[in-house]
Amino acid sequence: MANQAKHAIEVENLTKRYGNLLAVNGISFTVRTGEVFAFLGPNGAGKSTTVEIIDMIRRPTSGKVRLLGMDVTKKKRAIVPRIGVLPQDFSSFDRITVRETLQFYSRLFSRGNADIDGLIELVHLKDKAEEQYKNLSGGLQQRLGIAIALVNDPEVVFLDEPTTGLDPRARREVWDVLLGLKEQGKTIFLTTHYMEEAEILADTVAIISKGKIIATGSPVELIENNSNYLVLTLQSVDANAVEIIRKLGFEPVHDNHQDLKVRVEHTEDILKTLNAIKDAGGSFLSLDVRRPNLEEVFLKLTGEALHAGLAEGGEVG
Amino acid sequence: MKLRVIRANLIVKLKTFYRERTAMFFTLAFPIILILVFGTIFLDRDKLSLDLYVQDLDHTQASAKFVKTLQFNGNFKIIEVDPATDAREYAQKHKLNLILVIPKDFGNLHDQRADNKTHDASVILTYIYDPSSTSVKTKMEYLNMEFAGMNQRMSGRPPFYRWEEVSILDQKYRFIEFFIPGVIAMAVMIASLFGTVNMNTELLQKGIIRKLSTTPITRTDWILSNILYQFALAIISTIAMLLVSYWVFHVELHINAWLLGFILLDVFAFVGIGMILTRFVQEAQSAVAAANAIVFPMMFLSGSFFPIEMMPGFLQTFARVLPLYYVNEGLRASMIFSDNLAALRYAAIIGAFAAVVFALGIIATKWEEGK
Numbered sequence A: 001m002a003n004q005a006k007h008a009i010e011v012e013n014l015t016k017r018y019g020n021l022l023a024v025n026g027i028s029f030t031v032r033t034g035e036v037f038a039f040l041g042p043n044g045a046g047k048s049t050t051v052e053i054i055d056m057i058r059r060p061t062s063g064k065v066r067l068l069g070m071d072v073t074k075k076k077r078a079i080v081p082r083i084g085v086l087p088q089d090f091s092s093f094d095r096i097t098v099r100e101t102l103q104f105y106s107r108l109f110s111r112g113n114a115d116i117d118g119l120i121e122l123v124h125l126k127d128k129a130e131e132q133y134k135n136l137s138g139g140l141q142q143r144l145g146i147a148i149a150l151v152n153d154p155e156v157v158f159l160d161e162p163t164t165g166l167d168p169r170a171r172r173e174v175w176d177v178l179l180g181l182k183e184q185g186k187t188i189f190l191t192t193h194y195m196e197e198a199e200i201l202a203d204t205v206a207i208i209s210k211g212k213i214i215a216t217g218s219p220v221e222l223i224e225n226n227s228n229y230l231v232l233t234l235q236s237v238d239a240n241a242v243e244i245i246r247k248l249g250f251e252p253v254h255d256n257h258q259d260l261k262v263r264v265e266h267t268e269d270i271l272k273t274l275n276a277i278k279d280a281g282g283s284f285l286s287l288d289v290r291r292p293n294l295e296e297v298f299l300k301l302t303g304e305a306l307h308a309g310l311a312e313g314g315e316v317g
Numbered sequence B: 001m002k003l004r005v006i007r008a009n010l011i012v013k014l015k016t017f018y019r020e021r022t023a024m025f026f027t028l029a030f031p032i033i034l035i036l037v038f039g040t041i042f043l044d045r046d047k048l049s050l051d052l053y054v055q056d057l058d059h060t061q062a063s064a065k066f067v068k069t070l071q072f073n074g075n076f077k078i079i080e081v082d083p084a085t086d087a088r089e090y091a092q093k094h095k096l097n098l099i100l101v102i103p104k105d106f107g108n109l110h111d112q113r114a115d116n117k118t119h120d121a122s123v124i125l126t127y128i129y130d131p132s133s134t135s136v137k138t139k140m141e142y143l144n145m146e147f148a149g150m151n152q153r154m155s156g157r158p159p160f161y162r163w164e165e166v167s168i169l170d171q172k173y174r175f176i177e178f179f180i181p182g183v184i185a186m187a188v189m190i191a192s193l194f195g196t197v198n199m200n201t202e203l204l205q206k207g208i209i210r211k212l213s214t215t216p217i218t219r220t221d222w223i224l225s226n227i228l229y230q231f232a233l234a235i236i237s238t239i240a241m242l243l244v245s246y247w248v249f250h251v252e253l254h255i256n257a258w259l260l261g262f263i264l265l266d267v268f269a270f271v272g273i274g275m276i277l278t279r280f281v282q283e284a285q286s287a288v289a290a291a292n293a294i295v296f297p298m299m300f301l302s303g304s305f306f307p308i309e310m311m312p313g314f315l316q317t318f319a320r321v322l323p324l325y326y327v328n329e330g331l332r333a334s335m336i337f338s339d340n341l342a343a344l345r346y347a348a349i350i351g352a353f354a355a356v357v358f359a360l361g362i363i364a365t366k367w368e369e370g371k
């Protein structure tokens, strides 16, 4: 029993197969009650598949999933009233207003005793309460989706990419809402491919790639455990510097066309590199040495870029 | 099954319908327009007033009286043609299909006969007509009938042969009364099939079904509320069609529980087909195309607009395998002929069909697993 209270979600050896594709490949993890847990991974990593198995939209091929202490394949009826779900690419009835939509969903759960006005206020949709869904901007639609996920005052909330496709401002507004939920003590399961989002919101981040979890921990832990190296950035290097660095046994990476990133393990390596470039008559504008951020940790772990902007850099090491 | 859930669903659907003006137009107005157009085309003959061009070369009191008689007894609308013109040329020029020419000595001959001076005095009325006109024959037969009646009256003796009409039906029915039940059956079919196909593909594609599967609404609640919604629409649409038919065409039809029953079976059958379609054809456009492929043969071959007896034998056989045929015939049996036994027979057939299709539709409707 103590275990049930501690873990809102327990996943053991979960797999999901679509024909020949093993979309989720034997993953195991737990989500503590009251924490924000983020699934971080690139497109097609298996995030939605995993979330939707846990929130009972899909069925697992094999493995065990316990949600609120109950087996999701057997206790759907008992679990459903206690969770809230925002599916990926959420959408609603075009001609129905914000208020009516919330009334509809709350009626599905109960006799309509939900605090509709409170929810509308929570997601900052007061001015738009009588607006039809189709007239809302993407960010507002997404906020309505979050409000819908909360109509039954759920203990666990699943949000599949709640900020994808939103502009930075709209994204921040959603973060505010989610931080508010976190304060209320709700357990939140979030998927995202924004590193920043995971860093700001999550207590625990699981990095998923090609159907496998390759690292789990708090954002700080993930960086600590995976940053036994330093990143040296050289700006405006000339062409032959790349060759020189290669000869030293490092694999440099171009960043923004002109900058060069080199991953080194010791401070001596930095001096060695700089000297070698000097000796060969090479030049650079400036340099920067720092520990890696989550973005680079992700790159190192998965060999994949999280999203398009980073893909140009190619692989490290 | 939860009433609260079904009600919530129904409210959303009805609001959407009310706010979606084009959907509303096509569901409600389209069948009404059909009724108005066909009803007007096939309006009863005796309510019809035909135009009649008359050239009176005689211009006496007698000829004027003759024209008046034609106008009242034959219900013609008389248009006079100037005696000075050549009637043939006039007809050609104005594309008239018939001009009745009264000869110069009409009054004279008429008086001779009326005063019994000359027993065999007769007058020749000329039809100047366009044989290529399709309706001129009817007009001429009509005139012939009138003249026969007038001849008989002039003889001053009552006719020997008289007749009366005894219909094998309680009541003679008109084309419009045959037509209305067919349009009701067809309109309900179209609304149910397309309503289901459009809603299912849209909700599936927008992922709303996926979201609904994370709420306590069950597949049964969902399907039942869809049925109820389609039934409500069918009732509204039928009421609108009947109101127009009564107001404009003064139809005489029997409205009773059979009507409700057949509408319900119609809804079940075609919502069922819609559910099966959306399972196998998930692309919205191809689903609509498939629905069209079902609707069109039904519409034209199942006897919605005209009796299937008018079609060649093999098509009649084909019509009898179309489910809509049984709704058409069932509605006519109850609404026109008050034939409960026949209505029951048709209801049994379409009922069995609806039950099977609807059961298959329920099986076909996926709920979990998203797409």
Ligand SMILES: Nc1ncnc2c1ncn2[C@@H]1O[C@H](COP(=O)(O)OP(=O)(O)OP(=O)(O)O)[C@@H](O)[C@H]1O
Residues within 6 Å of the ligand: A018, A021, A023, A041, A042, A043, A044, A045, A046, A047, A048, A049, A050, A088, A193, B371
């Ligand atoms: N219903 C399905 N049928 C077949 N393959 C599927 C299905 N759903 C997902 N997949 C495949 O499974 C893999 C994982 O998909 P999933 O949607 O879980 O990824 P994701 O991490 O959510 O990606 P994204 O960031 O794009 O949402 C992908 O290769 C995808 O093409």
Ligand SMILES: [Mg+2]
Residues within 6 Å of the ligand: A047, A048, A049, A088, A160, A161
């Ligand atoms: Mg996804």
